[in-house]
Amino acid sequence: MIEIEIWQNPYFTVHVCFAEKVQLTFAVGHLALGYIIGKTSSKIFKVDINIPSLFVASIIPDIDLLIPGIEHRGPTHSIILLFLASIPLFVVWKKKAIPFIAALITHPVLGDYLTSTCRVQGIQLFFPLTKNWFYGSFQALNTAFVFLEVILLGIMLLLLVMTKDLQFFMQSHSSNILFAVPIVTALLPVFTQFPIPVPTALIIPHLILIILLSVPILIDLKTIIVGCKKNWFVS
Ligand SMILES: [Zn+2]
Numbered sequence: 374m375i376e377i378e379i380w381q382n383p384y385f386t387v388h389v390c391f392a393e394k395v396q397l398t399f400a401v402g403h404l405a406l407g408y409i410i411g412k413t414s415s416k417i418f419k420v421d422i423n424i425p426s427l428f429v430a431s432i433i434p435d436i437d438l439l440i441p442g443i444e445h446r447g448p449t450h451s452i453i454l455l456f457l458a459s460i461p462l463f464v465v466w467k468k469k470a471i472p473f474i475a476a477l478i479t480h481p482v483l484g485d486y487l488t489s490t491c492r493v494q495g496i497q498l499f500f501p502l503t504k505n506w507f508y509g510s511f512q513a514l515n516t517a518f519v520f521l522e523v524i525l526l527g528i529m530l531l532l533l534v535m536t537k538d539l540q541f542f543m544q545s546h547s548s549n550i551l552f553a554v555p556i557v558t559a560l561l562p563v564f565t566q567f568p569i570p571v572p573t574a575l576i577i578p579h580l581i582l583i584i585l586l587s588v589p590i591l592i593d594l595k596t597i598i599v600g601c602k603k604n605w606f607v608s
Pocket of ligand 1: 481
């Protein structure tokens with residue numbers, strides 16, 4: 374779908390916006406931003422984070438892509454609905470929920486709103502108060518975001534090493550299976566389409582993330598298989 378918008382700003386310059394309903398921030402940017410913001414907030418509020426949950430939170434608003442009848446970047450990107458959905462989490466987990474909620478809110482605000490430049494790329498930021506589509510109109514940010522996503526991934530990997538969070542990916546944890554959510558819903562689908570719907574600069578970052586998030590799942594599988602074999606021998 375191509376939609377053209379023309380409007381005037383107070384200085385009477387006319388902007389013409391024509392674009393397909395395109396992806397703005399890709400999975401790499403959302404996942405990296407979610408981890409960086411979640412990790413930073415965990416330091417500020419002095420709480421531990423569950424790394425798989427952070428990755429799930431940073432990508433979960435895009436679940437609308439899998440639900441027929443719901444427009445992409447519609448209600449699931451509303452900060453009002455996300456805030457309301459976060460209340461039970463805060464009630465149950467108190468301060469520990471803050472990094473998760475921060476990663477969740479980061480998705481529409483930093484990931485999608487700031488990089489959108491017109492209606493067709495906008496998000497329903499304040500649904501259900503208004504069904505208007507909001508967009509940041511930061512053209513420079515929109516253009517540069519592919520490269521920013523590569524930089525954000527670099528910062529994320531650096532943080533993983535510096536904070537020793539990388540060790541988490543080398544160990545068996547009950548929550549490791551959550552890594553399958555971003556892999557199956559956001560990362561792998563990129564490679565099931567032709568042509569690949571991400572800029573060339575983001576193909577290797579996508580592959581890096583697929584490998585990184587797959588390692589803990591494979592470690593869990595190995596642990597389960599070894600455990601089963603031991604049980605077979607015992608019984
Ligand atoms: Zn989104």
